[in-house]
Amino acid sequence: MTIQEIFKHFDKIGCCTFATVDRDYPETRIAHFLVYDEEGLYFMTMNTKPFYKQLKKTGKVSVCGLSAKSTVEETAEGNLVFDAGYFIRLTGDVREVTIEEIRAKNDPAFAYCIADQERYPAMTAFVIYRAKGEIFDYDFEKEHRDHKLERERFSYGDFPVTAPGLTITENCIGCGTCASVCTFDAIEAQGNQYRINGNRCDECGNCFISCPADAITHKGI
C-alpha cells in the first residue's frame, strides 16, 4: 500500500486518535492528517502543548480512526451488532518539520500548513517518516461479502511488519476441529493439511482453545 493510499484512508475518516507516551502512561487526543508526500504523513500541533513535548521526547506516535457508524446496537437476543466499516491504525517514528523546510518544498499541497503557522506562530509540523499499520475491514453480518474480515498490513520507510493471525504448526493431526469453530472462515483445508489465512483471522482464539494437539500458536504471549 502506498503512502498516498494510507493517507486517503485516514483522510476519509478525518479526526483520529493520536497516542503518545508521557513518562510511563499513554496519552491520547483527537487530531488529523493534513497532507502527505514521499516522506510520510504530516500533522500539526503547537509547541506549547504536552503533545509537542511528548512527540519531541519519544519521537514516536500511534494513530487510529474508524470509518463506520460508531454506535453499537444490542439485539433482543443479547448480541451486539456493528455496522460494516473499517478502522485503520498506524504506529511509527516522527520528526519535527520546520516551516522553512515546508516553504522550501514549494508544494501547493502544503499551503494550509504555511497559512496555519502564520495564523498561529506556535504551530509546527511533524511527519511520520517510518511506520507500520493495518486496515481492519469488517462486515460481521456478511452483508457485502461472504466472510467477516479482511485485514491488510502495510509499512513504509523500512519499518518491519508481521503478518496478522494465528498459526498452525507441524503438530497438527488434521482433525478439522479448528475449521469447524472458526466463524471467520479463516481456516483453509487441503486434504488433512490446515492453514490459517491471517488476513481473515480475528485472533478470536476459538481454534487455539479447541485444538486437541496444541498445534496452534498466537502472538498474545
Ligand code: SF4
Ligand atoms: S484443531 Fe489442531 S490438530 Fe485439528 S486440524 Fe486444527 S490445528 Fe490441526
Ligand code: SF4
Ligand atoms: S483465531 Fe479465531 S478467527 Fe482466527 S483462525 Fe482461529 S478461530 Fe478463526
